[in-house]
Amino acid sequence: MSTIEQGTASEVRRKGKAAKAASLTMVNLSTAEKNRGLAFIADQLLAHKNFILAENAKDLQDGKQNGLSDAVLDRIMLNEKRIEDMVHAVRLLIELKDPIGETLETIQKDNGLLIKKKRVPIGVIGMVYEARPNVTIDAATLSLKTGNAVILRGSSSAKYSNMALVQVIQQALEESGIPTDAVQLIEDTSRETARELFRLNEYLDVLIPRGGKNLIQTVVRESTVPVIETGAGNCHVYIDEDADKAMAEKIVLNAKLQRPSVCNAAESILIHEHWFQQNGNELLEKLAEHHVEICGDEQVCSSFPKANRATDEDWAAEYLGLKVSVKTVQSVDEAINHINEYGTKHSEAIVTNNENHAGKFLNSVDASSVYHNVSTRFTDGFEFGYGAEIGISTQKLHARGPMGLEALTSTKFYIYGDGQIRE
Structure with a gap:
C-alpha cells in the first residue's frame, strides 16, 4: 500500500472509529437534548451564513473553470434564500415527533414475559453524495x-x-454538549476514500448514495456495507386521451421547468396520440419557448419540426436540464409498459379524467411515488411532511420513497420478566 493510500485509509478509518464511539453516546440522548442540538445548528447556520456563502463561491468559481454544466452549478449554488430554507427545515424537524423509543408491538406471554418491539437508531450512517451541499444539512x-x-x-x-x-454543525454540537464526532466529513474526495468507505463494515451500519445513476450503481456494485439505494430520476408524465388541456399543460410545465436540475423533475412526456393530434404542438411550443430541447418519436418530429429524433438512450436519460423526451402512445397500457421499461422507479404521473385508467396506472407502474393529476415535483421529504429527507429510496426493502426520520431507524426487541427460564 502506497503512502497516499495509507493516508486515505487512516482518515476514513479514524473517522469511522470516532463515529462508532459517538453513536454509543447518541443512543442515550433524550428528545430534548437532540432538539437543543438542532436549534443550535439552525442558529449557527444563520450566524455564519456569510462564511458559508463565501466558501460556496469558491466551489462555484472552481466549477465554472472546470466546465461544470449549469444544472450542476445550480445544485451546488447556495444563496441567502437556500440557507434560510435549510434553517426552516431544521426548525420544522425539531417540531416533528421523535420516533426513537416508539413501541411498535407489545406481546404479553402466558409465562409472564413482556415483549416490546421498539424503534432504535441504526447506528452509524455513511452518506456518499454529489454536488448539492444541502444534503450535508439534511443528512x-x-x-x-x-x-x-x-x-x-x-x-x-x-x-x-x-x-x-x-x-x-460541529461548533453547534459542541456548544450543545453533543459529541462533535456524531457528524464528520471525509475531506479527501479521492476515489480511494470512497472505496475505503464502501468496505468500512467494522464501523458503518448502512451506506446511502445520493446522486446520479453512475454514482449509485458504483456504490451498489462495490460496497460490502449494506446499501439503501436511492435512485436517479427518469420521471414521466403521461397525458391520457381525455386529459384536461389546461391541467396537462400546467403539470408538464411545472414538472419540467420549476427546477430542472433535480431528481423529481420530469424527463419524459408520454402523450396519447389522440390528445397529441389536438393539443400536442401547442404544448411542445410552450416548452420550446422556455428553451427546452425536445427529442421525439417519429410522430412528434413529423408534427413539430423543432424536435430532434429520440434514441433509445433518450428514453432512459436523466437530463437534469432543459431537455425532454416526448413519445406518443396508443393506450394507457402502452404508457405503463414504456415507463416500466425505461423508468428508474422514482416518480411517475398520469393526467386523466378517467378514474379506471388512473387506478390502473397507479397500481401497475413500478415506482416509489405515483401521481394522478399532480406534478412529480412533490416527491420530497419536506412536501410529504417529513421535514428534511436523506434521499428518495427506489428499492423495496427497509424504505421506499422519500426517507424521513422513520427510515433512519431500526428495531430492537425488549424482553421483561421476573426470573423466567426456558424449559
Whole structure:
C-alpha cells in the first residue's frame, strides 16, 4: 500500500472509529437534548451564513473553470434564500415527533414475559453524495434527530461548501454538549476514500448514495456495507386521451421547468396520440419557448419540426436540464409498459379524467411515488411532511420513497420478566 493510500485509509478509518464511539453516546440522548442540538445548528447556520456563502463561491468559481454544466452549478449554488430554507427545515424537524423509543408491538406471554418491539437508531450512517451541499444539512440533522452518527463523503465540486457546513454543525454540537464526532466529513474526495468507505463494515451500519445513476450503481456494485439505494430520476408524465388541456399543460410545465436540475423533475412526456393530434404542438411550443430541447418519436418530429429524433438512450436519460423526451402512445397500457421499461422507479404521473385508467396506472407502474393529476415535483421529504429527507429510496426493502426520520431507524426487541427460564 502506497503512502497516499495509507493516508486515505487512516482518515476514513479514524473517522469511522470516532463515529462508532459517538453513536454509543447518541443512543442515550433524550428528545430534548437532540432538539437543543438542532436549534443550535439552525442558529449557527444563520450566524455564519456569510462564511458559508463565501466558501460556496469558491466551489462555484472552481466549477465554472472546470466546465461544470449549469444544472450542476445550480445544485451546488447556495444563496441567502437556500440557507434560510435549510434553517426552516431544521426548525420544522425539531417540531416533528421523535420516533426513537416508539413501541411498535407489545406481546404479553402466558409465562409472564413482556415483549416490546421498539424503534432504535441504526447506528452509524455513511452518506456518499454529489454536488448539492444541502444534503450535508439534511443528512446531519436527520441523523441527529434519530440518534445516529453520520459520516459524510461529498464530491470535490462542493468541497468548500461541505467543509464550511460541517464546521458550523460541529461548533453547534459542541456548544450543545453533543459529541462533535456524531457528524464528520471525509475531506479527501479521492476515489480511494470512497472505496475505503464502501468496505468500512467494522464501523458503518448502512451506506446511502445520493446522486446520479453512475454514482449509485458504483456504490451498489462495490460496497460490502449494506446499501439503501436511492435512485436517479427518469420521471414521466403521461397525458391520457381525455386529459384536461389546461391541467396537462400546467403539470408538464411545472414538472419540467420549476427546477430542472433535480431528481423529481420530469424527463419524459408520454402523450396519447389522440390528445397529441389536438393539443400536442401547442404544448411542445410552450416548452420550446422556455428553451427546452425536445427529442421525439417519429410522430412528434413529423408534427413539430423543432424536435430532434429520440434514441433509445433518450428514453432512459436523466437530463437534469432543459431537455425532454416526448413519445406518443396508443393506450394507457402502452404508457405503463414504456415507463416500466425505461423508468428508474422514482416518480411517475398520469393526467386523466378517467378514474379506471388512473387506478390502473397507479397500481401497475413500478415506482416509489405515483401521481394522478399532480406534478412529480412533490416527491420530497419536506412536501410529504417529513421535514428534511436523506434521499428518495427506489428499492423495496427497509424504505421506499422519500426517507424521513422513520427510515433512519431500526428495531430492537425488549424482553421483561421476573426470573423466567426456558424449559
